[in-house]
Amino acid sequence: MRSMGSLLDTAIDAPEVREYDVEAVNRKETRPPLYVPRKKIHPRRAHGFFRTFKWWVMAATLGIYYVTPWLRWDRGPGAPDQAVLVDIPGRRFYFFFIEIWPQEFYYIAGLLIMAGLGLFLVTSVVGRAWCGYACPQTVWTDLFIWVERLVEGDRGARIRLDKEPMSGAKATKRLAKYVIWLLIAMGTGGAWVFYFADAPTLLVDLVTGQAATDAYATVGVLTFTTFTLGGFMREQVCTYMCPWPRIQAAMMDEESLTVTYRTDRGEPRKPFEKNADWDTRGDCIDCKACVVVCPMGIDIRDGQQLECITCALCIDACDDVMGKIGRPRGLIDYDSIANDERRRAGKETKLRLFRPRTLFYFALWALIGLGMVYVLLTRSDLDINVIHDRNPLYTTLSDGSIRNGYTFKILNKAREQRTLTLHASGLPGIALKVVGSEDMGDSPDPYFTVKPDRLQSFRLLVTVPPGILKGDAADLRFVLKEINTGQTASYNSLFRGPQ
Amino acid sequence: MSDHRHVDEFTGVETTGHEWDGIRELDNPLPRWWQWVFWACVVWSVGYWVVYPAWPLVSSHTKGMIGYSSRAEVAQEIKTATAGMAGQLERIRKAPLEQIRTDTGLREFAMAGGRSAFNVNCSQCHGSGAQGFKGFPNLNDDEWIWGGTLDAIFRTITHGIRNTEDENAHQSEMPAFGRDGILTKAQVADVAEYVLSLSGQAADGTASARGKPLFTDNCAACHGDNGQGSTEFGAPALNNNIWLYGGDKATIVETVTNSRRGVMPAWGRHLDEATVKQLAIYVHSLGGGK
Numbered sequence A: 001m002r003s004m005g006s007l008l009d010t011a012i013d014a015p016e017v018r019e020y021d022v023e024a025v026n027r028k029e030t031r032p033p034l035y036v037p038r039k040k041i042h043p044r045r046a047h048g049f050f051r052t053f054k055w056w057v058m059a060a061t062l063g064i065y066y067v068t069p070w071l072r073w074d075r076g077p078g079a080p081d082q083a084v085l086v087d088i089p090g091r092r093f094y095f096f097f098i099e100i101w102p103q104e105f106y107y108i109a110g111l112l113i114m115a116g117l118g119l120f121l122v123t124s125v126v127g128r129a130w131c132g133y134a135c136p137q138t139v140w141t142d143l144f145i146w147v148e149r150l151v152e153g154d155r156g157a158r159i160r161l162d163k164e165p166m167s168g169a170k171a172t173k174r175l176a177k178y179v180i181w182l183l184i185a186m187g188t189g190g191a192w193v194f195y196f197a198d199a200p201t202l203l204v205d206l207v208t209g210q211a212a213t214d215a216y217a218t219v220g221v222l223t224f225t226t227f228t229l230g231g232f233m234r235e236q237v238c239t240y241m242c243p244w245p246r247i248q249a250a251m252m253d254e255e256s257l258t259v260t261y262r263t264d265r266g267e268p269r270k271p272f273e274k275n276a277d278w279d280t281r282g283d284c285i286d287c288k289a290c291v292v293v294c295p296m297g298i299d300i301r302d303g304q305q306l307e308c309i310t311c312a313l314c315i316d317a318c319d320d321v322m323g324k325i326g327r328p329r330g331l332i333d334y335d336s337i338a339n340d341e342r343r344r345a346g347k348e349t350k351l352r353l354f355r356p357r358t359l360f361y362f363a364l365w366a367l368i369g370l371g372m373v374y375v376l377l378t379r380s381d382l383d384i385n386v387i388h389d390r391n392p393l394y395t396t397l398s399d400g401s402i403r404n405g406y407t408f409k410i411l412n413k414a415r416e417q418r419t420l421t422l423h424a425s426g427l428p429g430i431a432l433k434v435v436g437s438e439d440m441g442d443s444p445d446p447y448f449t450v451k452p453d454r455l456q457s458f459r460l461l462v463t464v465p466p467g468i469l470k471g472d473a474a475d476l477r478f479v480l481k482e483i484n485t486g487q488t489a490s491y492n493s494l495f496r497g498p499q
Numbered sequence B: 001m002s003d004h005r006h007v008d009e010f011t012g013v014e015t016t017g018h019e020w021d022g023i024r025e026l027d028n029p030l031p032r033w034w035q036w037v038f039w040a041c042v043v044w045s046v047g048y049w050v051v052y053p054a055w056p057l058v059s060s061h062t063k064g065m066i067g068y069s070s071r072a073e074v075a076q077e078i079k080t081a082t083a084g085m086a087g088q089l090e091r092i093r094k095a096p097l098e099q100i101r102t103d104t105g106l107r108e109f110a111m112a113g114g115r116s117a118f119n120v121n122c123s124q125c126h127g128s129g130a131q132g133f134k135g136f137p138n139l140n141d142d143e144w145i146w147g148g149t150l151d152a153i154f155r156t157i158t159h160g161i162r163n164t165e166d167e168n169a170h171q172s173e174m175p176a177f178g179r180d181g182i183l184t185k186a187q188v189a190d191v192a193e194y195v196l197s198l199s200g201q202a203a204d205g206t207a208s209a210r211g212k213p214l215f216t217d218n219c220a221a222c223h224g225d226n227g228q229g230s231t232e233f234g235a236p237a238l239n240n241n242i243w244l245y246g247g248d249k250a251t252i253v254e255t256v257t258n259s260r261r262g263v264m265p266a267w268g269r270h271l272d273e274a275t276v277k278q279l280a281i282y283v284h285s286l287g288g289g290k
Ligand code: SF4
Pocket: A261, A266, A283, A284, A285, A286, A287, A288, A289, A290, A291, A301, A317, A318, A319, A321, A331, A332
């Protein structure tokens, strides 16, 4: 039987506790073997610790997302003053005091690996906390449901409205809801593009129709996806589209905390009766408050399920019920499989946060983090990259000396022009020549200037007198030195000759 | 195929009626979103036929409303790129070679253009790194058969060597001393020994002593008294470590016997002046330019 909605919810004989007419979308007994059309879910509003916590997380995550592009950070003249900016045409990534060049993409890779390992760690400790609290799909769906509730009312009113024939009032409500959704969706897409250009300028451009087609297209696509994913697809994204629910089981073990219904305490479930003998029956009064608040539309009492995003709203709902009927809270709670077994065996329950798995994830995570901090602290704003010519590998000159050609690239990450000298060591009698710099003076080491904030390539010829090179190759070390500051950057390469 | 309806017991869904070794396929309806996408694609494709070139006809094809063609698009892109380069190319055409070489902006532009022109036109003989092959000089080193100054390189590229298409091509002829009977076999061997000694390689002293007067009489006019070569006659230096065909005795004997006659096209007839200039700058920059 399909749910008839809260019209049939029955008030039961306890103050403010009632039994909800609801059925889990994936109810065990009637779970169909193949694809079924989506059953619409009308989650009821929950109240309690986790709901409040989720509001705060939503405020924080949305706040970070919307505000970040508007933060300013002074980098001096000629440089963008946006704190966080992905400058694609200029090939720079700015993050407050950090400035990353494309050559340093490993920072981003490191951050992504850290994010991944962090997710592993969190999942192994508290299950799908990411899904339940911080995932954009969850946050925006939550926001969209909040708007829905604001316009159309809570669960009962929404079910009634769905059933009602179309009328002026219904159309107005629907329209209002869609318009607000659309505005949120546009705001979401709009905020995204601000990360890729100077936000105040781009805002003016967007509004006056001056912005690039790409910007409008991006806003359009993100508006569309936010609107449909948050407004209509909701839990289907988590259940059918997202790979994460399928992988997460690999990070969890029997000690991982996750939202759990305590079967030992709850069963046998029975409708509420006054002055019940709680020793002979379970604490669950089968009121289905936990099902009715679930944004995934499932029944946690059926056990761990792929659909559960561990949003913990069922904990709030049940705690509320337990409070009202005077039973201890925590019939649904964060708990682990190991604790369940311990309880059955009559042992003390415990929280084992430090296990080989969590320690391993943490160690890996911390290691990469420390490595990145180290690299960041020792990052130089002068770098050199030397590429040996592939063809020819060497040239024999008329007097028998051997010459090798190199392309060398200087990364001047500073915002001023610099004068540098290049020195090569490793073989006696080395002569250096930078193609195009022969008029720059008669120092034995060529010197030249590189422009600010620039990668510049030069062609370098290294000649060694006849008879010096033993064998077909020798190590060669290039040292680049800034004349004023003495700052150096070096590169180890090879010098090649005939077999 | 059976024509009676068969309903799967477990799911209550009708099957397609096919059966393979007892396996039947459920005839579930296509998902609605899939159908929507399908019909949207159909509608889209009709619009596409109208707007873009689509249907092949007997000798042509439907052109579409906006007259799009990928060939025209490429042509347009090339045109835009050429227009973008026009200013720089014009400056290169006007400027003397030495000025291009010393002006950083022009030089970088010319080197880039020269490199791509080299890869297209020159690398077949001289190699992609201009490293040369037997009979095709290495352009990285410091020996230049016809001169290694910017102007000499430019001239060589423009007019070529020993070709028939350009009357200003470099011309010179080495006699086939052995084949034409100018020197006997033994004399050729003696000259070869002397040439070996010129470049400091191990040589038979007495044979080389016999070869020396023969060299002075027959070879020195072009290759110089000490084998230092002459860019005027395109006669390579014989007293250094660089050999166009090979510096071992057998190859030298072969060279003296049959002579050598390298040719090169007159690129001035195939490429425009700005390109030849860029080529000259590029080749000069490879390391051996004088
Ligand atoms: S678990 Fe709690 S909220 Fe759910 S039906 Fe039982 S008593 Fe009600």
